[in-house]
Amino acid sequence: MRASFTPGFQSYSQDQTALYPLDPTLQAQLDALKAENNDVRSYYDSISKTGFALSSDVSLYYKISPTTRIGGEASYNTFGSYDEFRSLLGVRQNFGSTGR
Structure with a gap:
């Protein structure tokens, strides 16, 4: 299992701009x-925003054989102008020597 949590403070701004800046x-x-x-x-x-944000992720895999693991990962991020949630479920297979 692997997990991380990163709190932070952000401040950003974007200027007003034309919808067609290259076509007068x-x-x-x-x-x-x-x-x-x-x-x-x-x-x-x-837009101008200032405030607290966070980034976190967790990864958990279960070993079902010497070369195969099943599990997943999830992450959540609020930095920037959007919130992002990502998830992944999968099987990890090692090929070749198992180190024995």
């Missing part, structure tokens, strides 16, 4: 639509 014609059309209808989005909003 499309961006101008979108800005014109925004002037007519406030529900139209013509820019990605700016």
Whole structure:
């Protein structure tokens, strides 16, 4: 079994940016639509966040023979602008010498 837990503190910000930064014609059309209808989005909003975050993972495998293990892994991460959960179930098979 292997496990880890890492608490931390993060601070990040993203500036407001156009939806079509490389195409001024499309961006101008979108800005014109925004002037007519406030529900139209013509820019990605700016974001600024600060707070605590954590990263943790656990791995557990059970030996069913000298060369075969079954088990799984799971991890959870809240760093960045999203939360991520990953899991894995599997069989590990060693080929060749078992060290004896």
